Amino acid sequence: MPAPDPSDDATLRRERINEQVRCWCERARLGGRHSPLSDAASVLIAAGRVDESTRQILAARRRAGRALPSIGGFGDLRLLVDEHRHIVRKVASLRSGPVQLAYRYRAADLRKRLDGLKSAMTMSGMHYASGVRAIRRERRDGLHLDPGQRDALFAALTRTPAPMPVHRRQLHDLRNAVLEGTASRVVRVSDNTRVREVGRRAAEVLERAVESDDDRFVDQYDTLLFLAGTLYDGIEGSAAWHSEHFAVQRAQLDLADELTQIAVDTVALRGIYGELDDALVSTPEAREHVASRRDSLVPVWDQLVERVAALARIGDLLSHAETQLRAVASMRWATSLDTRIDELIARSGSRELSVENTHQVGDQLGEVEGLLRTFRHTLGGDIAALTARGPR
Numbered sequence: 001m002p003a004p005d006p007s008d009d010a011t012l013r014r015e016r017i018n019e020q021v022r023c024w025c026e027r028a029r030l031g032g033r034h035s036p037l038s039d040a041a042s043v044l045i046a047a048g049r050v051d052e053s054t055r056q057i058l059a060a061r062r063r064a065g066r067a068l069p070s071i072g073g074f075g076d077l078r079l080l081v082d083e084h085r086h087i088v089r090k091v092a093s094l095r096s097g098p099v100q101l102a103y104r105y106r107a108a109d110l111r112k113r114l115d116g117l118k119s120a121m122t123m124s125g126m127h128y129a130s131g132v133r134a135i136r137r138e139r140r141d142g143l144h145l146d147p148g149q150r151d152a153l154f155a156a157l158t159r160t161p162a163p164m165p166v167h168r169r170q171l172h173d174l175r176n177a178v179l180e181g182t183a184s185r186v187v188r189v190s191d192n193t194r195v196r197e198v199g200r201r202a203a204e205v206l207e208r209a210v211e212s213d214d215d216r217f218v219d220q221y222d223t224l225l226f227l228a229g230t231l232y233d234g235i236e237g238s239a240a241w242h243s244e245h246f247a248v249q250r251a252q253l254d255l256a257d258e259l260t261q262i263a264v265d266t267v268a269l270r271g272i273y274g275e276l277d278d279a280l281v282s283t284p285e286a287r288e289h290v291a292s293r294r295d296s297l298v299p300v301w302d303q304l305v306e307r308v309a310a311l312a313r314i315g316d317l318l319s320h321a322e323t324q325l326r327a328v329a330s331m332r333w334a335t336s337l338d339t340r341i342d343e344l345i346a347r348s349g350s351r352e353l354s355v356e357n358t359h360q361v362g363d364q365l366g367e368v369e370g371l372l373r374t375f376r377h378t379l380g381g382d383i384a385a386l387t388a389r390g391p392r
Contacts, residue, residue, distance in 0.1 A: 004233045010381060014313065021309040024227060025220040034163070034215050034230055036075035041229035042160045044256055048263025049156035054149045055260065060142040062256060068153075069124040073163035080117075081167065084110040117216045122150040147226070161226035163215035224308055225263060231311040232259045240321040245376065253314075253383045262307055269300055293305060309388040317379050 024030055043062075061068070071077065087107040087250070090389045094100040129135045129144060138144035145153070208252045217223040235241050235255060242250070273294070 010378065014385075015308070017312050017316065018306060020310040021227065022305050023225075025223045028217045028223045030163075030215045030217075030223065030227065032214060034226075034345040035233075036073050036162060037226065037229040038233050039068070040236070041072050041232045041259065042074035042255075044259045045225055045229055045263040046074075046153060046156035046161065047260045048265075048267045049159060050149070050152050052154060055143070055264075056144060057145055057200060059151070059257070059260075061145075064141070064143060066143055067127060069121050069127050071120050074157045076158040077117060077158055078160045078162045079165050080110065080114060084114060088090055095142065097200075110144075118151075118154050121154045122147065122198065122297055153245065158162055161217065161222040161229065163217060163226070175316060198242045219270075221266050224304060225266055228259055228311060229263050231308070232256075234315045235305065235311065235318060238318045238322060240318045245321070246318075246379065249376065249379050249383055250317060252359050252380070253387060258307070258311070262304060265300065269304070270298065271296060307386060310382055313382045314379060314386075317382070321379075 002184055043058065047058050050058075084107060087103055091103045091107055093102065097203060128150070129138045136146055215226075217226060232255060240246065276290050276294055279286060
């Protein structure tokens with residue numbers, strides 16, 4: 001992808017990325033397979049599900065560098081909780097007998113594992129104060145999480161956005177294998193017959209029905225939150241973002257707070273939509289009012305998509321900037337090497353110094369610095385658009 005133009009292409013670039021984010025969310029699918037969210041991103045998203053006082057304590061702990069217990073990935077915790085709920089519903093739907101008993105054993109085993117993870121997360125003596133004086137000191141500094149707040153945080157972490165479980169992907173893989181096998185058989189059977197062309201067209205239709213191997217999510221909200229968390233991880237892990245070149249931009253944007261606020265609004269929007277759906281079921285005569293209320297929420301979803309798309313634009317710019325910074329480092333090394341070679345030649349008595357190559361590298365370095373100025377200009381515009389939403 002070419003380097004972004006801060007003037008001519010900014011609007012087109014924004015529209016393109018906005019539309020891509022919207023498409024991903026509406027389809028509840030992200031292209032390819034993605035790594036689970038980091039613990040940091042998971043906790044920031046979970047903060048969107050707790051009350052304001054707990055959220056402030058989590059923010060204070062983050063700023064103070066106070067870590068929370070790790071249990072090996074909160075995305076896996078989400079999948080474990082989903083599986084437990086599925087098994088419990090299965091037990092309730094079965095008659096008494098050996099099959100139901102097997103499911104009961106499985107549910108009990110999952111419950112035991114979840115209780116162990118909850119204890120590890122909420123009772124860690126290494127991460128939470130236990131003595132009276134230590135608790136008072138943490139409370140004074142705004143760092144202490146009460147047991148009830150830890151329980152609420154754990155419950156929020158059980159909803160960490162994650163791709164759908166592996167067994168559903170296996171069903172998807174099986175469907176694709178059946179379609180591919182059928183297409184192959186259609187071609188083989190129809191070859192050397194009068195319906196050969198018809199068979200090949202049918203095979204093409206079957207092959208187009210094969211779905212790509214993408215990460216899928218339960219709904220558009222989980223997709224949006226997972227994408228936001230993934231972008232947060234990418235930006236935070238970017239060497240370019242933490243370089244001196246983007247110090248001003250880092251000061252302009254509190255990335256962690258932005259992710260939490262996206263989570264707060266997304267969770268609230270999902271909850272309100274759920275309540276409206278329940279109201280429609282319980283009072284059908286309110287259909288017109290519910291429909292108007294749902295329509296009034298559309299701009300809220302649009303703004304959430306735009307906020308995540310702004311993070312995507314920043315991530316896109318940083319990927320370009322990292323390429324250019326690597327070029328800068330390479331050119332600086334080449335310039336240094338040329339200088340040392342020239343000094344060695346000079347010390348050996350030669351006065352015929354060839355500096356043309358050094359000048360060429362210097363010219364290239366100047367071009368790269370110009371590109372970095374372009375990146376900083378465009379990134380500043382993206383951050384301004386992200387943060388100019390007024391008071392929350």
